Amino acid sequence: MIKQSQIRNFCIIAHIDHGKSTLADRLLETTGVMNDRIKTEQILDSMDLERERGITIKASAVALTYRAKDGLDYELNLIDTPGHVDFHYEVSRSLAACEGAILVVDAVQGVEAQTVANTVLANEQHLALVPVINKIDLPSADPDRVRGEIEEALAIPADEAIAASAKEGIGTDEILEAIIKHIPAPQGDNDAPLQAMIFDSHYDPYRGIIAYVRVRNGILRPGMRLRMMSSGKSFDVQEVGRFTLGMNPTDELVAGEVGYVSAGMKSLDDSRVGDTITDAARPALRPLPGFRDVKPMVFCGLYPTDSGDYPILREALEKLQLNDAALTFEPETSTALGFGFRAGFLGLLHMEIVQERLEREYNLDIVATSPSVVYRVTTTAGEVMMVDNPAHLPPPQNIARIEEPYVGATIIVPSEYIGQCMELAQERRGIYKSMEYAGPKRVIMIYELPLGEILLDFFDQLKSRTRGYASFDYEFVGNREGDLVKVNIQVNGEVVDSLSFITPRERAYRRGSAMARRLKEVLPRQMFEIRIQAAIGGKIIAAESVRPMRKDVLAKCYGGDITRKRKLLEKQKAGKKRMKSIGSVEVPQEAFMSVLRLEE
Amino acid sequence: MPVMGHPLTLPSDHLGLYVHVPFCARKCRYCDFPAGPCDDPTLPDRYLDALARESARRRSEILRPLHSIFIGGGTPSLLSPGQLARLWDTVIAPFPRIDDAEATIEVNPGTLTIAHLEVLSTRPITRVSLGVQSLQDDELTQLGRIHSPQQAVEAVQAVHDAGIRQVNLDLMYGIPGQTVASWANTLERALALHPTHLSCYALILEEGTPLAAQVTAGVFTLPSEDEVEMMGAVLDEYLARAGFKQYEVSNAALPGCHSRHNLGYWLGRDYLGLGAAATSMLGALRWRNRTEPVEYVTRISADLPVIAYCERLAAAERLLERVMLGLRLREGFDLAEAERECGVTLHEVAGTTVAALTGEGLLMREGVTLRLTSAGFPLANQVVARLMAGSIGHEDL
Numbered sequence: 002m003i004k005q006s007q008i009r010n011f012c013i014i015a016h017i018d019h020g021k022s023t024l025a026d027r028l029l030e031t032t033g034v035m036n037d038r039i040k041t042e043q044i045l046d047s048m049d050l051e052r053e054r055g056i057t058i059k060a061s062a063v064a065l066t067y068r069a070k071d072g073l074d075y076e077l078n079l080i081d082t083p084g085h086v087d088f089h090y091e092v093s094r095s096l097a098a099c100e101g102a103i104l105v106v107d108a109v110q111g112v113e114a115q116t117v118a119n120t121v122l123a124n125e126q127h128l129a130l131v132p133v134i135n136k137i138d139l140p141s142a143d144p145d146r147v148r149g150e151i152e153e154a155l156a157i158p159a160d161e162a163i164a165a166s167a168k169e170g171i172g173t174d175e176i177l178e179a180i181i182k183h184i185p186a187p188q189g190d191n192d193a194p195l196q197a198m199i200f201d202s203h204y205d206p207y208r209g210i211i212a213y214v215r216v217r218n219g220i221l222r223p224g225m226r227l228r229m230m231s232s233g234k235s236f237d238v239q240e241v242g243r244f245t246l247g248m249n250p251t252d253e254l255v256a257g258e259v260g261y262v263s264a265g266m267k268s269l270d271d272s273r274v275g276d277t278i279t280d281a282a283r284p285a286l287r288p289l290p291g292f293r294d295v296k297p298m299v300f301c302g303l304y305p306t307d308s309g310d311y312p313i314l315r316e317a318l319e320k321l322q323l324n325d326a327a328l329t330f331e332p333e334t335s336t337a338l339g340f341g342f343r344a345g346f347l348g349l350l351h352m353e354i355v356q357e358r359l360e361r362e363y364n365l366d367i368v369a370t371s372p373s374v375v376y377r378v379t380t381t382a383g384e385v386m387m388v389d390n391p392a393h394l395p396p397p398q399n400i401a402r403i404e405e406p407y408v409g410a411t412i413i414v415p416s417e418y419i420g421q422c423m424e425l426a427q428e429r430r431g432i433y434k435s436m437e438y439a440g441p442k443r444v445i446m447i448y449e450l451p452l453g454e455i456l457l458d459f460f461d462q463l464k465s466r467t468r469g470y471a472s473f474d475y476e477f478v479g480n481r482e483g484d485l486v487k488v489n490i491q492v493n494g495e496v497v498d499s500l501s502f503i504t505p506r507e508r509a510y511r512r513g514s515a516m517a518r519r520l521k522e523v524l525p526r527q528m529f530e531i532r533i534q535a536a537i538g539g540k541i542i543a544a545e546s547v548r549p550m551r552k553d554v555l556a557k558c559y560g561g562d563i564t565r566k567r568k569l570l571e572k573q574k575a576g577k578k579r580m581k582s583i584g585s586v587e588v589p590q591e592a593f594m595s596v597l598r599l600e601e
Numbered sequence: 602m603p604v605m606g607h608p609l610t611l612p613s614d615h616l617g618l619y620v621h622v623p624f625c626a627r628k629c630r631y632c633d634f635p636a637g638p639c640d641d642p643t644l645p646d647r648y649l650d651a652l653a654r655e656s657a658r659r660r661s662e663i664l665r666p667l668h669s670i671f672i673g674g675g676t677p678s679l680l681s682p683g684q685l686a687r688l689w690d691t692v693i694a695p696f697p698r699i700d701d702a703e704a705t706i707e708v709n710p711g712t713l714t715i716a717h718l719e720v721l722s723t724r725p726i727t728r729v730s731l732g733v734q735s736l737q738d739d740e741l742t743q744l745g746r747i748h749s750p751q752q753a754v755e756a757v758q759a760v761h762d763a764g765i766r767q768v769n770l771d772l773m774y775g776i777p778g779q780t781v782a783s784w785a786n787t788l789e790r791a792l793a794l795h796p797t798h799l800s801c802y803a804l805i806l807e808e809g810t811p812l813a814a815q816v817t818a819g820v821f822t823l824p825s826e827d828e829v830e831m832m833g834a835v836l837d838e839y840l841a842r843a844g845f846k847q848y849e850v851s852n853a854a855l856p857g858c859h860s861r862h863n864l865g866y867w868l869g870r871d872y873l874g875l876g877a878a879a880t881s882m883l884g885a886l887r888w889r890n891r892t893e894p895v896e897y898v899t900r901i902s903a904d905l906p907v908i909a910y911c912e913r914l915a916a917a918e919r920l921l922e923r924v925m926l927g928l929r930l931r932e933g934f935d936l937a938e939a940e941r942e943c944g945v946t947l948h949e950v951a952g953t954t955v956a957a958l959t960g961e962g963l964l965m966r967e968g969v970t971l972r973l974t975s976a977g978f979p980l981a982n983q984v985v986a987r988l989m990a991g992s993i994g995h996e997d998l
């Protein structure tokens with residue numbers, strides 16, 4: 002049995018692109034886990050997409066064996082954390098599995114928004130932090146300035162911060178020694194009832210769900226019957242093991258250890274991140290703190306461009322869901338787009354990742370309706386309903402109030418861009434909270450913003466208005482009432498369901514008329530005039546019209562042309578059968594899709 | 602002239618002959634027809650030999666006299682006068698024909714000579730169709746035509762002088778650089794040449810043509826939709842003033858001067874096509890010859906079949922095609938006759954759609970005649986596509 006004093010559980014936290022994955026690789030390499038065969042890859046990020054976007058979507062873990070300068074062999078469990086704001090809760094659970102964290106800060110970029118957000122999360126878990134200033138080999142590195150920022154913005158003493166270059170292998174040994182020295186060993190009780198926290202899991206097609214756990218107290222062994230404390234469900238443990246590059250079965254996982262459990266669990270619902278596993282025969286009195294139900298925050302409709310792909314889309318979503326508990330979906334029908342799904346995501350990036358995976362891994366051509374947040378609607382009858390699809394909002398006269406989700410946003414920018422950021426936050430209905438300096442030239446601004454405002458190109462705007470210097474992070478803070486209205490788009494009086502949107506009243510006109518104009522551009526002419534209107538309830542706020550087609554006739558048709566022309570008209574006829582009818586107006590599905598694509 | 606006249610008719614045993622000459626001096630930028638310049642100077646003569654052999658082959662199968670003849674292209678006037686004479690004498694003349702058979706030849710003002718006209722006036726050619734397209738220098742250049750306005754004017758004069766009474770001019774509108782004013786000017790000057798017939802085509806940008814590519818690339822801009830509509834209105838005005846009647850989508854003529862050969866296509870009459878890419882229709886059977894002139898010549902000389910494509914139209918399909926063609930005629934066509942010949946009624950094929958279109962004021966039926974209303978006429982494609990969409994599949998009939 003391994004001694005707890007020789008275990009260290011830690012993670013690496015950093016802003017995106019500050020070098021977290023490279024440092025992880027270096028640690029693996031130095032401790033001999035990684036051999037040359039796989040050296041080229043950043044092994045903690047297993048999905049292509051993650052590598053391409055430079056972010057980590059799913060947490061993972063790896064066990065390293067390190068002989069320290071004191072001559073002892075240590076088991077170092079490196080738990081990787083997702084690197085994006087959408088996965089706050091997952092990050093917090095990964096942190097909760099550790100006693101400490103390496104805080105990586107880029108020697109050029111300095112402290113950024115996710116540095117701050119992750120530090121806050123780490124402090125909440127009382128983690129010991131080992132600050133590392135990375136990329137000191139770059140000509141423009143300024144470790145002294147960054148040291149100052151770490152002290153000022155994060156209130157972490159930085160004189161001992163390790164100057165490193167993960168890329169060049171500088172400082173790696175120091176980091177390993179600092180882990181042993183500064184991060185406390187776990188202190189669990191092997192004799193106490195079992196408490197193991199699930200911090201991640203993945204679906205294995207042969208064994209079902211494999212849960213990644215941190216054992217706090219007690220011992221986890223194969224053959225035990227375990228119980229999930231949130232759901233009360235029980236499973237028989239088939240295998241436990243450690244993450245020594247991949248999964249290595251062991252006889253047991255003791256208090257303080259990190260490893261995996263296979264117990265014939267069928268779905269992610271059986272193994273929820275943050276849940277506590279206990280021994281069914283000798284259960285713990287209470288679960289470990291911090292478990293939360295993960296609720297999707299952002300919704301959109303997903304439709305196959307080719308309606309024949311509907312079953313493939315369903316299958317693809319089901320498969321993605323096996324490894325992504327935060328993804329939800331249910332069937333939805335739209336008059337304009339046919340059969341599809343209403344899908345829920347943790348945030349905008351999560352949504353983009355899922356869409357990209359559907360297109361890339363399942364070769365699907367899909368169209369997504371505009372993303373929507375979940376509105377909390379109180380009707381005049383006093384009923385409360387959660388609305389994630391604008392089409393389902395009750396008529397205005399039945400609504401007493403609408404609340405929308407707000408986030409606390411941290412924006413870090415060079416001080417010369419304060420004005421631009423304030424302007425943007427203002428436009429997006431932001432509520433100013435505070436501003437403080439992180440070093441002489443950078444500020445941390447805190448705003449509260451409606452989540453719905455962030456969905457529409459907020460981050461792009463922020464980047465472009467600050468020449469890419471701003472960094473941004475957010476977290477859900479609660480619902481707030483807003484003066485919100487639903488704008489319907491009507492075509493000859495018929496509402497086009499998938500084009501409805503909810504917006505602040507003062508912006509209804511602008512967005513409504515923009516949508517009407519775009520629709521006008523893509524609607525093919527009919528034999529009659531098409532009226533396009535944007536309306537709030539019965540009130541028209543913007544209108545456009547498509548003039549009737551005046552001429553549609555083949556100029557030439559002689560002996561040699563007849564077959565070709567007939568086939569042309571037959572094709573037009575086939576097209577007519579694929580049309581979606583909005584009242585008497587026939588609209589090709591592609592027209593709706595192009596409007597929705599344009600809105601992004 | 603009454604607002605709604607009687608439909609134009611042809612005897613039910615009308616038989617047309619089309620002879621294709623696939624050679625041009627240069628391919629026009631808008632053209633997607635099976636024709637082009639010919640590199641091999643021996644090819645035209647070999648092609649004429651092949652035509653004569655195909656003519657002989659088909660003559661043994663066709664037992665009725667010809668009612669109309671059309672020598673088209675390409676540019677038939679690119680043949681030498683001697684070759685033209687040979688074409689008539691060896692390919693066409695051996696067919697029996699009715700006494701007053703109509704015989705048309707297409708000519709390009711840039712290649713027509715007095716010597717050609719001498720050949721034509723010594724053969725029973727009754728009608729010459731000149732590819733004038735425009736009488737504006739710059740517009741002709743943009744279209745890639747090989748002739749000038751002046752050449753066109755002189756060519757028409759020469760045709761008149763040769764004593765050929767029926768003269769058609771092909772004109773185009775909606776072409777790059779054209780304005781309503783320049784179109785009016787072209788029409789004014791064209792009518793002053795005293796044609797008996799005008800074919801005025803709104804430009805179709807055919808996929809794959811250089812013109813389409815140039816428009817897509819923004820090299821040329823086409824007149825706006827409003828301008829093209831205005832050009833159409835100007836055309837109607839000029840035609841009416843000159844006593845022309847528009848009898849088909851793109852064709853207008855002085856009374857009695859319509860093209861019987863082309864009317865044959867629109868009324869679903871039989872026609873025989875000779876030459877590369879030529880199409881034939883006999884009853885429900887249609888076939889098209891191979892497109893490549895060299896291949897055509899080689900196969901004919903080797904006594905091999907030259908048919909590239911053949912279809913036998915099912916009853917409903919055939920009737921819908923007859924409707925598609927017949928509705929191109931301003932006064933419509935005899936639906937009852939078409940139904941008899943196809944063996945199915947339009948009511949059976951697309952009854953509800955006919956009723957709907959009639960109700961919407963686009964289509965009308967008077968006695969045996971089916972025609973588009975003035976509202977429906979410019980939207981013929983929509984009407985026909987709806988009839989096809991509303992029809993019971995041919996596989997069901």
